Amino acid sequence: MSGLEAKERIIGQTFERILREQMQGIPLLNHRLRVETLGFQEWRGRVVGIVITPWLMNLVMLPGEGDDWESLELGDKQPQEFPSTTYRFMVNEIDGIGRCQTHSLYSPMHEFLSQEHALAAARGFLDTLMVERERSEEERVDEALLGRILRGEETPEVELGAFDIAEQEPPAPCAVAQGRIKARLSRRDLLRGALVGEV
């Protein structure tokens, strides 16, 4: 058995134990499902794969050599880059597995009608996880940053000089007001200043 297979097996056995010892009687369980692991592979020196259980479907990542995850706070979110996109993983620690990072794909699992149904969803996810995709400048909302701004803990570094643009008089007559720009305004155009008539 390869190291990879051994790790996958330990993860499966650990969640089977959790199901047996911790989860009995939990009304959130989907009894049509059982513990199953799939898609375990190496990614940038770390082992990553999917675990399906009656209460969750997680992407699980194990630390690679040289990773020190002990110092990370339990429950903290860490960005992990994949060819398709960046996923935010939560720092986790599970008896039998140790420190790991998990990304929730589904929880609770009530929408799955059968094990095959859940497996198909997992396979569909894995099919696209490692597919290179063009990254645009538009990334998903950085919720942590938004939270810090809203709570006044952080002001993003923006040159105050940038504010002068806002204070300039609009080009007269304002192209926007004159309705000269009829094309749909994309976010990219907006970025380039279409909104203020500078394109």
Added chain:
Amino acid sequence: MANSKTLGESLRRHGVTRRGFLKFCSATASLMALPPTMVPAIAAALERAKRPSVIWLSFQECTGCTESLTRSHAPTVESLIFDHVSLDYHHTLQVASGEAAEAAREAAMHENQGGYLLVVDGSIPLADPGYSTIAGISNVDMLRETAAGAAAIIAVGTCAAFGGLPKADPNPTGAVPVSEIIRDKPIVNVSGCPPIPVVITGVLAHFLTFGALPELDRYGRPMVFYGQSIHDRCYRRPFYDKGLFAETFDDEGARKGWCLYKMGCKGPMTYNACATAKWNNGTGWPVEAGHGCLGCSEPDFWDAGGFYNALSIPTSDVTGTVVTGAVAGAALGAAAALLNRGTQGEAREKHATVTVDDLEKGV
């Protein structure tokens, strides 16, 4: 009048600092998943945006939504934006009373026909319109009349969004949400009991900048705030994963910060941004304070079987399950693949449709 001044002029007149304004623009950019390089463009858009006229109607409600908004500590993004919209009518906050108040509402409607924003909190009784009236006008009549000339409607709080507490079984007043009465206007549901103040202002900021409403989920709620469950955002989530639950409020598990699901936490079924935006000046949120989520931003949360009972089926997902069942065979692969593309594609699609014309007519 409301439209004679731009937001920028109003801000300057009120001595809002560049830094304060920039902070607001930064939050707006972040809210819309735009890079910091966008901040000047947003500043420019907001500078020139006309102060929108806002009419706020309160029906069967407890004023908790207004409390939530006005108690947010100053100087915040919330107060900044709310000081600078033209709040032309609001039962609780307006100075005028009686006929003068109603005259103000009618004047604002008339002068900003087709352009004002209508904010509604509270549900509307249909069993007998007489259950709730304002100046002798029933809630349903006032809503229809005021919605007719609105550019968009923001249903603030779970009562206006889903019926809320007045609609709780046996719903004695026949309470319904705004969306069951108004069908021909864009409606954003900002649910929560009360809702997070910054979500309300975030929707306003989006409208002011892009002249359009933000991307919404299937319940009409802004995706940026309601796109993820409390459960998926929860810092106690690792304990759920491995089956460690607090059983009572003072047991070892509670002291160690284990998952609160067994004590009735509705986090797995509830979509809101409490963990991100937090409450009470950012000091914490219910789960962080050691109490389970009540699920207050979900439809019919009051009838979800008791705040301290662990639920087996998510209340809001029952129909979803049926639909999934019907299409399961065919749509499996597609649905799963969608997971990866996720929010980015949807956001891109949303913003690609914003036109200059929309921006102009929006305010």
